[in-house]
Amino acid sequence: MIPENWFPALRPDDGETVGYLDMVGEDFQPYDLLGRPCGEPAEYTEAEERLGEMGLSYLARRWTFAVQDHPQPIAVVISELNREAVVVISDDADYHRDFGTPFSLPLPIDPAVLWENPDGSGPRFTQGVPNG
Known part of the structure; x- marks a missing residue:
């Protein structure tokens, strides 16, 4: 199960969940919908944008x-x-x-x-x- 403390990252244009974010210190670790990490932790906006750019085609x-x-x-x-x-x-x-x-x-x-x-x-x- 995706941990409860990971919160959904939403695509701004349609509100579709494209992944999850987990707070790590002052940064956020992005994860795709399968729970795989997507790069290193980053500032909130950057982590959310990374998931949005990756999309759902995978x-x-x-x-x-x-x-x-x-x-x-x-x-x-x-x-x-x-x-x-x-x-x-x-x-x-x-x-x-x-x-x-x-x-x-x-x-x-x-x-x-x-x-x-x-x-x-x-x-x-x-x-x-x-x-x-």
């Missing part, structure tokens, strides 16, 4: 998940997110269970269990599916 990317019932990490996409958990669903033809198998992971995420796919966004639900 949530639409494919991710890599070290699932316990498979020898290799699998590709997943995020389907749900709240302060307590992120739900990812399988998006990997090499995984022995169905596409869309859900996994709920507590926040902040453990970077050894879930990390951004290094090849970027990529198509969803198409890895390993033959064309034509």
